[in-house]
Amino acid sequence: MVDTNLGAVEARFADIIWQNEPIHSRELAKICGEELNWKRPTAYNVLRKLCEKGIFQNNQGIVSSRISRQDFYGMQGEQFVEEAFEGSLPAFVAAFTARKKxxxxxxxxxxxxxxxxxxxxxxxxxxxxxxxxx
CATH class of the missing domain: 1.10.287 (Helix Hairpins)
Known part of the structure; x- marks a missing residue:
């Protein structure tokens, strides 16, 4: 099962992977250094965590997704509706449109x-x- 709970920085890191996959882990660490100002060990640690969550895989240094960005955020949205609106999509839409036209x-x-x-x-x-x- 995929763990869809990501912090803001993890989500940004995940987006970098989705935009560049498949990508060598060294190249990923380099991009993270440039875009997130991370050192290489930080990139590798976050990558390991996201692989453990079932979102990505790292096979012989090549990083790729196990789940697409669209599917991931769809699962995250579904989980939110389940938890916040007891699974009722109409209740979610009603609450959303009450605040935003x-x-x-x-x-x-x-x-x-x-x-x-x-x-x-x-x-x-x-x-x-x-x-x-x-």
Missing amino acids: LTDGEIRELMGIIQREEGKSARERADMARKEGR
Whole structure:
């Protein structure tokens, strides 16, 4: 299981890996020195921690992701909704929109997502009915 709890610095480090993968650990340490002002041991220690969390892997000095950035942040969002809103996405959206007005573009984008999901659900129901011989 992937541990999605990252501090701000760990998240920045993870983004560096996602932007440059696959990357040699020496090159990663060099980039972290330039962008985060880290010494090499710091980069290696944080890399080890993120590998232990199941996010990245380091095979013979080549660092790559075990989970994509999009999937990682999706899991993090899902965990937040579960913990803060008892798993209710509508409750999350209601709380979010009570504080921030959605733009017309955001509304269209959300409607598109909902329509795609409705289409998936209809196909899944039809597939299940076919399998059951209905």
